[in-house]
Amino acid sequence: KAGVTQTPRYLIKTRGQQVTLSCSPISGHRSVSWYQQTPGQGLQFLFEYFSETQRNKGNFPGRFSGRQFSNSRSEMNVSTLELGDSALYLCASSLVLGAAQETQYFGPGTRLLVL
Amino acid sequence: GESVGLHLPTLSVQEGDNSIINCAYSNSASDYFIWYKQESGKGPQFIIDIRSNMDKRQGQRVTVLLNKTVKHLSLQIAATQPGDSAVYFCAEKHLTGNQFYFGTGTSLTVIP
Numbered sequence: 001k002a003g004v005t006q007t008p009r010y011l012i013k014t015r016g017q018q019v020t021l022s023c024s025p026i027s028g029h030r031s032v033s034w035y036q037q038t039p040g041q042g043l044q045f046l047f048e049y050f051s052e053t054q055r056n057k058g059n060f061p062g063r064f065s066g067r068q069f070s071n072s073r074s075e076m077n078v079s080t081l082e083l084g085d086s087a088l089y090l091c092a093s094s095l096v097l098g099a100a101q102e103t104q105y106f107g108p109g110t111r112l113l114v115l
Numbered sequence: 116g117e118s119v120g121l122h123l124p125t126l127s128v129q130e131g132d133n134s135i136i137n138c139a140y141s142n143s144a145s146d147y148f149i150w151y152k153q154e155s156g157k158g159p160q161f162i163i164d165i166r167s168n169m170d171k172r173q174g175q176r177v178t179v180l181l182n183k184t185v186k187h188l189s190l191q192i193a194a195t196q197p198g199d200s201a202v203y204f205c206a207e208k209h210l211t212g213n214q215f216y217f218g219t220g221t222s223l224t225v226i227p
Binding site: 004031033035042043045048050055056090092103104105106107108109 | 149151157158159160161164204206213214215216217218219220
């Protein structure tokens, strides 16, 4: 079974621009979570989507948004990029039994550099 | 709020020795725990998990121990190899919850 895939793997943008990152979960996984990882802050939760609905949201400004499609693929968007948005953005997918997530499996991440 | 912390940010071990990486959590209601390994330039990789109805679980060269009394989790790596050098994260959640909480990570360096 293919793992979680993320595109693009690397991205360079300038301040003020916007960016869209894509995540394809493991086949059959309907929950997709997004995280921002920086050396100083570690893994920080952005949001989680299940059945095209955002179920949980971390403490990030409204510039960070996401969505999930009917095939469970997800995208996240960051508008008006700031230098501090430079980070590794990780997507993780999991099965959902009942309403609860099972084990999360991560993709390789998208490395975003904002200049 | 949730708090999942690691006792040591860095750990160096000699090749062939055993490694122990520790993790503390603050929410006594947490009942599902995962250890991840993250190598440089890669996403976190699932290593092993444990549910709160267990004290110990073993995998290939790895053992996770859970002490619910003191809310402590540890990962033991037997016969540590250079390929084990990475950052290790613990994560926890409520079994019926929808959000994982991650520790800050411990960087393991294996000395040949």
